[in-house]
Amino acid sequence: MRPSIAFVGAGPTTIYTLHALLEAMHGGADITIYEAQSQAGLGTPYRPGWNDPAMLSNIASIEIPPIRETLCAWLERQPRRRLLRLGVDPDAIDPHAFYPRVALGAYFQEQFEWLVATARGRGMAVDVVTGVRVTDIRADSNRICLSLLPRRGTNFERAHDEVVLATGHQWPEEPEVKPGYFLSPWPATALQRIPPASIGILGSSLTAIDAAVTMATTHGAFEQAEGEALRYRIDPDADDFAITMISRKGLLPEADFYHPLPYEPLAICTPEAISALIEQGGEDLLDRAFALFRDELAAADPVYAEAVGLSAVTLETFCDRYFAERLAADPFDWAAANLAEARSHFESCHTVPWRYAILRMHETFGLIAPHLDEEALHRFNTTLKPVFVDDYATVPHLSIERMLALHRAGRLEVVALGQGGSIDTKSVPGAVVTIAGRRRHFPAFIDATGQAPLGAEDFPFSTLLKQGVVKDAAEADGAGVKGIVVDAQFHPLSTHPARAQLFCLSIPFLLQRHPFIQGITSSHEIGTIVGTELAAVADAASLEAAA
Numbered sequence: 259m260r261p262s263i264a265f266v267g268a269g270p271t272t273i274y275t276l277h278a279l280l281e282a283m284h285g286g287a288d289i290t291i292y293e294a295q296s297q298a299g300l301g302t303p304y305r306p307g308w309n310d311p312a313m314l315s316n317i318a319s320i321e322i323p324p325i326r327e328t329l330c331a332w333l334e335r336q337p338r339r340r341l342l343r344l345g346v347d348p349d350a351i352d353p354h355a356f357y358p359r360v361a362l363g364a365y366f367q368e369q370f371e372w373l374v375a376t377a378r379g380r381g382m383a384v385d386v387v388t389g390v391r392v393t394d395i396r397a398d399s400n401r402i403c404l405s406l407l408p409r410r411g412t413n414f415e416r417a418h419d420e421v422v423l424a425t426g427h428q429w430p431e432e433p434e435v436k437p438g439y440f441l442s443p444w445p446a447t448a449l450q451r452i453p454p455a456s457i458g459i460l461g462s463s464l465t466a467i468d469a470a471v472t473m474a475t476t477h478g479a480f481e482q483a484e485g486e487a488l489r490y491r492i493d494p495d496a497d498d499f500a501i502t503m504i505s506r507k508g509l510l511p512e513a514d515f516y517h518p519l520p521y522e523p524l525a526i527c528t529p530e531a532i533s534a535l536i537e538q539g540g541e542d543l544l545d546r547a548f549a550l551f552r553d554e555l556a557a558a559d560p561v562y563a564e565a566v567g568l569s570a571v572t573l574e575t576f577c578d579r580y581f582a583e584r585l586a587a588d589p590f591d592w593a594a595a596n597l598a599e600a601r602s603h604f605e606s607c608h609t610v611p612w613r614y615a616i617l618r619m620h621e622t623f624g625l626i627a628p629h630l631d632e633e634a635l636h637r638f639n640t641t642l643k644p645v646f647v648d649d650y651a652t653v654p655h656l657s658i659e660r661m662l663a664l665h666r667a668g669r670l671e672v673v674a675l676g677q678g679g680s681i682d683t684k685s686v687p688g689a690v691v692t693i694a695g696r697r698r699h700f701p702a703f704i705d706a707t708g709q710a711p712l713g714a715e716d717f718p719f720s721t722l723l724k725q726g727v728v729k730d731a732a733e734a735d736g737a738g739v740k741g742i743v744v745d746a747q748f749h750p751l752s753t754h755p756a757r758a759q760l761f762c763l764s765i766p767f768l769l770q771r772h773p774f775i776q777g778i779t780s781s782h783e784i785g786t787i788v789g790t791e792l793a794a795v796a797d798a799a800s801l802e803a804a805a
Contacts, residue, residue, distance in 0.1 A: 424763045505674065
């Protein structure tokens, strides 16, 4: 008898898991995919309507692991009219280009449909159930039982042998949780109803830039004349429109920089070296790993190492050295200079050694996060993690251009909240921000800091917690650690026998212990691990049935 495999969620993580399953499986399986939205295969970050067409993805085409085909190959065979509707310039398709989120959504949806057709062509039963929300899950005898709520109709239940939770990011369908205060910038249609006024945006990453661009295109337009810098033109009735981005440091992200792909191997801070440190154990794991980081960085770029005094830095002081020069400059002056440098490096195919070394090391450092105690995890999150995030979360050049255009038009400023600043979202509509004793009221205020780690109390399938199939990370690792605990194959880490039938790939509940798990490349890596194991389970069941 073929195993019954269920996927909860139908975004990129499920797509890559399904791809790996079909690649590795020799037998067959009955597959059911549950998606709360009306369409499967898009994923929240790429859904039309949820995203404004001006919102850009933060991953270049060349970095997206192909499924049936690469993103560029898919774009090149699309009709010109469709590309224009998706916000893609048909004459500028390039592996290093960044494309609108909705374009990636269309790509993933077609790849999903191809995978489903491929599975059915191999004689498998594949049921794609849309418009149905999984409200709870329980372990029942030797199967996993899902409670389902359709948009129309009554609750019903289905049981499966294996269940993959790939519910993705968690955002409210209505982000305006109180008048003028938006808990997230999605769906973008909610931001488009904000009237022109003084608007505060918490954060300055690409998520915050997306929010700013959505507001800017609602109340004006970006214009590009040949040979001139991008300009922003305000609508005649929107003269009160202005944006203030507020972040802890008051910095803009840096522009995407040129580097070889696939990554060149590291010499010192290698996955093998980090794994050896993990095997050795000890309370000083983070400090020993940082010593490898420092040695790798010094070997990669001696000039940079000398400039920041790398030989004398500690884990606690390196972050300050890394950001010091940018903090001393005007954020827009720095952004303009950094953008010019990044463009020059792309033209000459020049890689900045220290940037590339840090970029490659963030993945190896991600290996130690699940093994740090609560205190060491806090140290990592406040010292080295901000450096890694700043280095890998660079943004499309067009995003920086748009921020500079808004600033030149007098419509955008970036301010630092600092350690002593405060944000009051309760006493008035919008929010009041207090910095150095100065209070500013923003009638509309958008939290654009991105997905935060969620605790087990927010885990949507409470019966799994009550049964002990899933464990609260706070109980296992300390009160300051959020989420649920999983093993290297993403099974819940518990003693309940049903744990082997369940895979938890729900990002918000893994973020604390897996800080770099967000993004398409992570979906591919996770999907490969889980899809390969599911294939082994399915093949073993086929052999047993044949015997």
